[in-house]
Amino acid sequence: MIYADYNGSAPLLPVVREYLKKRIDTEIYANPNAIHSIGQKVFQGIEKCREVIAEVVECYPDQLYFNSGSSEGVSHILFSVLEYAPKNKNIVITSPIEHAVIPKALKFYQERRGFKLEMVDIDDNGVVLMNSLEKLFQKHGETIALVTIMAVNNETGVIQPYEQIAKLCQQYRVEFFCDTTQLIGKGDFSFRSSGVDYAVCSGHKVGALTGTGFVMAKEPTKLKSHVFGSTQEKGLRGGTQHYIGVETLAIALSDFQTHKSKLKNLSEARLKFEAKMKKTFPEVVVVGDKVPRLAGTSLMSYPGIHGQAVQIELESHDIFVTTSAACSDNQPETSAVLKAMAINDDVGRGVIRISLSYSHGDKDYLQLEDALTSIYTKLKKIKSF
Ligand SMILES: Cc1ncc(COP(=O)(O)O)c(C=O)c1O
Structure with missing residues (x-):
């Protein structure tokens, strides 16, 4: 087969499957937010996983927030940037090859807050054209709220010039969200050296449990709470943490790093x-x-x-x-x-x-x-x- x-x-990686078989039989199940010792042990496990994953994707642990996957990650980032954008910033630059979650979310903010979308041109191979992006920067300047362009297309596997895009965004002082769902765990990615402001990862694309993932933010204070709850994930993502899922993410991404x-x-x-x-x-x-x-x-x-x-x-x-x-x-x-x-x-x-x-x-x-x-x-x- x-x-x-x-x-x-992706199917669960063999190392993840082996881990889970043993993990199910342990006594370590608890509310990670409780102060009893089992809860604290689970909490420390999550923090350890954050460190392990941060090392693989090359970000600081406090730039990384766990969630249920990339649809949530995209929603969280677009909410944080677009819901809170100043009124004079009403342009969003995107591409015509994004995963459905991006145009759907952008349509919501277009209707709700009057954002205008600008599409960057692509060539016949499905690669974003840098000169088209530059023209859009020159046309809209200070009014651009965000650039959202993916790192790798999910259908074609074509890799986008996301590092060049990040450089241009920095030059024009515009924030850049790069949908890295198809790159992380399948190709080299360093959050730090990429220069992107926001990125996402989905557990079920990398051989971890489905229903897991994370967002990364260069300046985490710019992320806003979008799932209300208690203090989980520094108050940015409420709900008792999916700690076993988080553990599988750390194992899967470490396996990728090794191999x-x-x-x-x-x-x-x-x-x-x-x-x-x-x-x-x-x-x-x-x-x-x-x-x-x-x-x-x-x-x-x-x-x-x-x-x-x-x-x-x-x-x-x-x-x-x-x-x-x-x-x-x-x-x-x-x-x-x-x-x-x-x-x-x-x-x-x-x-x-x-x-x-x-x-x-x-x-x-x-x-x-x-x-x-x-x-x-x-x-x-x-x-x-
Ligand atoms: C590029 C891209 N972004 C976002 C998503 C959504 O990911 P998830 O299934 O984790 O919500 C996918 C899934 O196919 C994808 O390929």
Whole structure:
């Protein structure tokens, strides 16, 4: 079996599974906010995890706040910045390739507080164009409240020039929120050296328990309380902490840190696989293949063959992929991200997303190549559009 939907949701890492099996049998269950000794032990565990994770993502522990994942993280950051922005700052710059949570949240603040959205241009590979961003800075200057652009696109795996964007934001003194959901745990990321003001991580994308994650803020005092409760997470995120989830986050990200050298292997195996598929089927398109992408992501299309048909065929080979983003997997249409990249429907409706992790390599890609070769050979005889 090959589970190839790591950009959708990663299975629990083996080390996390082993940890949990033992963890369930311990006596250490308590309210981390109580002053009895078991509560304090649990609390200290959370703080230890904060330190471990901060070291992996290179931030200070007090810049990191635990939550339930990236949808919450995005909501928290946009609330903190946009709900409290001064009236004269009414422009938000974003990109047309963001995960659905960003445009949805921005629409809310557009309607509620009258923000105007400006879209940065992207090129055919789905990369944000720096000169377009610079023009928007020159046009709107002091009135910009926030720039929100992702680090890596979830569908294509294309890496954005987020460090350059951060530099430009600093130059124009504008805050930059970078949705790092698909980068952390899949590629190198240092919060400190990236220069971004806010970032997020989601546990279920990195092999930790689902329902876990965190936000990072360069200046934590700028974060505002958005889930009311008691003093948890310094009063910024109420609710009794998901401490077992937090423990799995620390284990998963430490595992990534230990094994991230394997990404090179993964990337080489992926490139070999893509090249072989294109050689066998010259019609095959790999979206974003001219620019840097995540080591284990291929968005592949055989124009005219429906992505869903390929997906179902792959399942009979015990291989599990999606057709683009998990949330639009059920829509046999070109996704909004691909439309923004000016990808035509012939290619857009044919895509399958293969997303693997640092635990995979040549063997998996050879199996994928065998399966896809026989599927494309069969389905091209009965092209569906
Ligand atoms: C880029 C990006 N941002 C945000 C999210 C939302 O993450 P979560 O499922 O943790 O809420 C996802 C999930 O697919 C994503 O890929």
